[in-house]
Amino acid sequence: MKTRILGVVAVLAVAAATWNALFVVPADLNQGDAQRIMYVHVPSAWLAYLSFGVTALAGIGYLWKRDLRLDHVALSAAEIGVMFTAFAIWGGMMWGQPVWGVFWQWEDPRLTTTALLLALYVGYLLFRRLTDDPHRRAARAAVVGLIAAVDIPIVHFSVEWWRGLHQGPTIGSPDRLLNPAAPMQFVTALLAMLGAFTIAWAWLMIRRYQLAAAEARLEDAVRRTRVAEARRAAQPVVRPEEATR
Amino acid sequence: MSDALPFVVAGWGVILGGLGLYAATLLRRLAAARRAAGNEPSPDEDRG
Amino acid sequence: MNGMAALRADLGIAWAIARKDALSELRGRQAAGSTIFFAALVLLLFGFALGPDTRRLAEAAPGLLWLAIVFGGLLTVARLHQLETEDGALEELARYPVERRAIYLGKAIAGLGAMLVLGGLLLPVVAILYGIDLLAAAPALLLTLVLGAIGFAAVGTFYAGVTVRLRAREVMLPLLMLPVIAPLLLAAVKATAAALGGDPLGELASWLQLLAGYDLVMLLAGAAGYGFLLEE
Numbered sequence: 273m274k275t276r277i278l279g280v281v282a283v284l285a286v287a288a289a290t291w292n293a294l295f296v297v298p299a300d301l302n303q304g305d306a307q308r309i310m311y312v313h314v315p316s317a318w319l320a321y322l323s324f325g326v327t328a329l330a331g332i333g334y335l336w337k338r339d340l341r342l343d344h345v346a347l348s349a350a351e352i353g354v355m356f357t358a359f360a361i362w363g364g365m366m367w368g369q370p371v372w373g374v375f376w377q378w379e380d381p382r383l384t385t386t387a388l389l390l391a392l393y394v395g396y397l398l399f400r401r402l403t404d405d406p407h408r409r410a411a412r413a414a415v416v417g418l419i420a421a422v423d424i425p426i427v428h429f430s431v432e433w434w435r436g437l438h439q440g441p442t443i444g445s446p447d448r449l450l451n452p453a454a455p456m457q458f459v460t461a462l463l464a465m466l467g468a469f470t471i472a473w474a475w476l477m478i479r480r481y482q483l484a485a486a487e488a489r490l491e492d493a494v495r496r497t498r499v500a501e502a503r504r505a506a507q508p509v510v511r512p513e514e515a516t517r
Numbered sequence: 518m519s520d521a522l523p524f525v526v527a528g529w530g531v532i533l534g535g536l537g538l539y540a541a542t543l544l545r546r547l548a549a550a551r552r553a554a555g556n557e558p559s560p561d562e563d564r565g
Numbered sequence: 566m567n568g569m570a571a572l573r574a575d576l577g578i579a580w581a582i583a584r585k586d587a588l589s590e591l592r593g594r595q596a597a598g599s600t601i602f603f604a605a606l607v608l609l610l611f612g613f614a615l616g617p618d619t620r621r622l623a624e625a626a627p628g629l630l631w632l633a634i635v636f637g638g639l640l641t642v643a644r645l646h647q648l649e650t651e652d653g654a655l656e657e658l659a660r661y662p663v664e665r666r667a668i669y670l671g672k673a674i675a676g677l678g679a680m681l682v683l684g685g686l687l688l689p690v691v692a693i694l695y696g697i698d699l700l701a702a703a704p705a706l707l708l709t710l711v712l713g714a715i716g717f718a719a720v721g722t723f724y725a726g727v728t729v730r731l732r733a734r735e736v737m738l739p740l741l742m743l744p745v746i747a748p749l750l751l752a753a754v755k756a757t758a759a760a761l762g763g764d765p766l767g768e769l770a771s772w773l774q775l776l777a778g779y780d781l782v783m784l785l786a787g788a789a790g791y792g793f794l795l796e797e
Binding site: 493 | 524
């Protein structure tokens with residue numbers, strides 16, 4: 273019941289924040305209406321990285337406690353994270369075309385790092401599917417997730433360095449929204465969207481976790497049935513007449 | 518810069534639409550999984 | 566065992582494993598040689614793809630070289646782990662009270678050796694095909710090669726261990742590894758380009774530092790992660 277309420281709150285919050293961002297807040301002086309995309313791109317990116325952190329931490333937690341529920345958390349965060357990462361990239365591209373004139377900019381460390389984040393997530397999820405045993409899968413996934421998490425800051429850092437030596441264009445920087453000089457209304461609109469998205473994220477995490485737990489129970493039941501069948505098949509057949517002798 | 522309009526629409530549309538789609542799919546998968554798992558209640562699950 | 570003695574024991578085991586792998590490589594000369602030939606072939610094919618303008622090829626040379634090293638490297642690290650699965654040796658090793666870090670280190674050293682041979686042999690190929698003068702920049706180039714090879718071996722050994730028993734491992738190894746290797750590729754190519762161009766912006770040192778940092782982080786992370794893998 274509590275989750276259902278959370279879900280309703282999430283929908284209302286997103287709707288309200290969206291209305292605000294699209295129709296109430298004025299357009300940016302330099303970037304025009306295109307800047308509105310930032311209100312949905314930045315929260316997506318934030319949640320993408322948050323999810324990634326959760327995946328990595330839950331993985332470490334599993335390696336420590338060997339509790340499969342932590343693996344359910346890791347899986348949920350990874351799946352939801354992939355989605356938000358894709359959104360972040362999409363938003364970045366939709367913003368880039370009107371502002372930069374191109375969909376892609378190699379020197380933008382955020383865009384390129386997020387693209388690699390997507391690759392790491394997708395790899396993680398595909399990798400998970402290749403192991404059937406729940407504990408083995410959880411351990412392997414945790415380890416892969418860990419190395420991937422270690423890589424992300426390195427990637428960001430090196431792309432920034434890459435750009436630094438090339439005097440990248442500074443006309444359109446997504447940063448402007450978070451600039452302290454930005455008008456209060458912009459900042460509140462962004463924070464409102466961020467809050468709404470985070471509530472939605474929490475609801476999604478809970479539901480995805482429940483799904484993972486339910487599927488794990490199913491998997492378990494299937495496995496137990498198969499084991500029982502195999503045992504029965506391995507036993508010698510006893511004819512009814514002989515049994516009563 | 519209202520030639521940015523299609524991009525704003527595409528940006529927001531895909532993201533909000535995708536969110537909704539994923540949420541709907543989640544709920545459907547969850548209902549199906551619960552039905553299939555039968556009557557095995559779990560302590561850490563709320564039916565809400 | 567106290568700290569120092571344990572460390573020395575680990576290193577001894579690592580070295581033993583590295584030597585064993587190296588011997589297997591030399592004996593199974595065909596596989597290692599084929600990989601090197603494949604990488605050279607990739608360089609040739611790049612020539613067809615991006616040529617015939619020599620200037621463009623020369624500009625692209627650092628990137629093409631490292632791509633060829635990466636492709637050859639993928640095959641190399643995969644092969645080094647294949648040696649174990651074929652006769653269940655990896656499982657055997659894991660059963661002994663051998664520090665798993667030592668196994669990782671040994672295999673990484675073997676990988677490093679193979680990568681150095683690969684890279685070293687590709688350098689003259691690049692020089693010839695893309696018209697690059699290597700001699701002037703030789704020390705910097707070799708240093709870049711060593712640092713890059715260490716990083717690749719560190720990451721590659723880990724992921725080869727992760728994927729060795731999976732189905733679809735041929736695609737999973739590159740799929741998992743390549744995003745992680747991106748910073749290495751970036752830095753190695755930049756360092757190579759800087760070295761070849763006489764380092765006009767004075768950036769060579771920075772890129773080498775990045776490579777060294779990457780190597781250190783990945784060796785530690787790889788060793789830690791590998792331990793959990795063998796525990797299964």
